[in-house]
Amino acid sequence: MRIVARTLDGTASCPDCECPSARVHSCYERRLADTPVGDQPVRIRLTVRRLYCDNTRCGRRTFVEQVAGLTFRYGRRTPAARRVLEAVAVALAGRAGARLAVSLHDAVSRTTLLRLLMALPDPFWEVPKVLGVDDFATRRGQHYGTVLIDCESRKPLALLPGRDAETLATWLREHPGIEVICRDRAGSYAEGARIGAPQAVQVADRFHLWQNLGTAVEQCVRRHTGCLPSPISGPGDPPEIEPPLATEMSPIEARIRERHAIVHALLHQGHGIREIARELHIGGNTVRRCARAATPEELLGGRRQSRPSQLDLYKSHLDNRWAEGITNAVQLHSELQGLGYRGSYQIISHYLRPRRRRRIRVVGPAPPGLRQVTGWIMRHPDRLSESEGKQLAETLTRCPELAAAHRLVRSFAAILTTRTGQHLKDWVVSTRAEELPGLHSFATGLEKDWDAVVRGLTSHWNSGPVEGRVNHIKMVKRQMFGRAKLPLLRKRVLLTAAR
Structure with a gap:
């Protein structure tokens, strides 16, 4: 969208001496970019006058008149368009702001946006209390x-x-x-x-005080890592169990049993094979197999006779050796060869594979680490889970020093949350009475910054x-x-x- 306009006759003030003048020197056209209207960019072609300054004491000979709210010296955009770009520059700065400006029908470079941003005045503020x-x-x-x-x-x-x-x-x-x-x-x-x-x-x-206390508690826990719980079983001898076969049926087995029951129910009602197939939307051969099978086990392969194998005579021996804990297939293959077995190693491995899949290695839970125990001590007891509270109680029972540290942490937390800094001196005295070097260092730091710490524990700031x-x-x-x-x-x- 293009707008053509010109200024009217009248007087304008010199920007230096503010002396009004109406004597025209010349005219020229300025091209200004304005904010878009709808989805259309707006360009203004404005004809302005250059006037003489009639003040002989002024150093300026001529000047160009400015239209309030529309032009300013050396400006190629209207103040409204400039304010939009300044807002974009403040929010997104350079490259991202330049990409957004294209959508606003005002393509500018990132350096232009940064220049507009740096030209903005700082917000006014008074000296705070x-x-x-x-x-x-x-x-x-x-x-x-x-x-x-x-x-x-x-x-x-x-x-x-x-x-x-x-x-x-x-x-x-x-x-x-x-x-x-x-x-x-x-x-x-x-x-x-x-x-x-x-x-x-x-x-x-107060937050930094609590953070410093956490660092001191971590040092205390590090000095007493021997009191932390150990793993239930060592890595050299992990217990293993072999659970029984699962009694829950798989989705396929459940679907076969359901289909078998439906087919036989329809057959008892007098329906034919083709009619049942159309009703259930399954093949006729599938209906015939279900009809021939007296029980679902026949469809599941329960009555299917397995092919004879060279391993049949030696399966009892393999079962006994597996029960004794001999699970190495290479060793078992050598033993069976001594008994007259002439089959391959793969047959033995295939026979033992289902048992290996059912073996479950039982690994005890990992013991709590240094930072985990520190977190339990620093956290409010109500925010610990039941297992965490139990493990923390066992740890504190095993180590009197950590129990003392936990007691001091809880008392310091009470001072901090209730902002009763007047009790801090008693807390420092109680800390000095315990054999906890980490907390001693923390107390020493408090004493070096005592006035600020006490105000932090009593003031709401x-x-x-x-x-x-x-x-x-x-x-x-x-x-x-x-x-x-x-x-x-x-x-x-x-x-x-x-x-």
């Missing part, structure tokens, strides 16, 4: 950054390069007024918050919103196949959270 701090990976294991969010509004504020103390301290000094800082147990963030915002109260996240924002950052990274550098990643994270 409660700041959330956490790290994220730009390249896992190699490069990391720091994300800062407002814990009250849950909106991201900044993405900083690196995760060292000086980076955080510099940002905090530039934005004074923060009252509470929620962070994980990283020492660099604790130091950066202390230097950059000494007046702020630091809160250690936590790093949950920050962890959610880190997941959002991961999603944005995957959309860009992990190739985005920090400026583009920062722009998309800030803008997608603001929309």
Whole structure:
């Protein structure tokens, strides 16, 4: 769709000195792309005027008039079309956004979308009272950054390069007024918050406290692996059983028995072979075989005489030797040859094959592993299955140290869930009284960060919103196949959270 238009006569203001002018220098045509109407692209051919600036003090001699809401300097699209492309760039960035723009009848390159995205202003925000701090990976294991969010509004504020103390301290000094800082147990963030915002109260996240406790419990379980249950049977002598033949009939056998009963019932009613065949939609020969068989076993091969074999005279010997545990077909073949057997090895192997298929090797359940026992200790007892609870009880009965660790974990969980951090000192004293070096190290770490830990166990503030924002950052990274550098990643994270 093509729209042809031109501006009307009148005055326009100079963009530099804002002096109005109506003196025309010349006219020229601008071609603008607009948002599509229905499924039709829209192109506007607009004739505009170039005017003289009558202000002698202005350095500009001429200027082009702009139509409000339709044109802007050097623009090839209307503001409405530009806003659509900006929304596409924020949501999908480069290549994916360019593919979507084709469906919107506005073919643009990925670099154009990225340029529009980077030109957008950052969303406005005020210095928060409660700041959330956490790290994220730009390249896992190699490069990391720091994300800062407002814990009250849950909106991201900044993405900083690196995760060292000086980076955080510099940002905090530039934005004074923060009252509470929620962070994980990283020492660099604790130091950066202390230097950059000494007046702020630091809160250690409860999730990270529980995670650190799990690591300490795993160390305790590793020191007492000898207390874990062992396998029921060793790999050298697994028990084997030979179950009886299954009494449940197969689908084929059930179908044959049902067909035999129906055919004989119809025969007793006086129906003929052809009539029964038409009624049951089966062949006449099949009906005749069912009619001749007095019992279903005859159809199943029960009365079929097997062909004579060279092995018939020696089957009893094979059965006895199998019952004694001799199952090697090569050995049995040698024994039968000594008794006069002249047949092949394959006949013996074929005779023994059904028995081998029925042999079941009974292997005891694998003993619980290190992490499995750690998970049982860390999990709430109500969330353990019956078998897991039984195995955990047996393990704790076998090892008093792990029983003490389990008791301390449950008491710490009560402090954490009820946010009664005032009882933490008693918990540390109880931990020191046990022979559990792993938990001793955990208690030492708590004492080094005591104020933040106690506030984390008494305050309702936590790093949950920050962890959610880190997941959002991961999603944005995957959309860009992990190739985005920090400026583009920062722009998309800030803008997608603001929309």
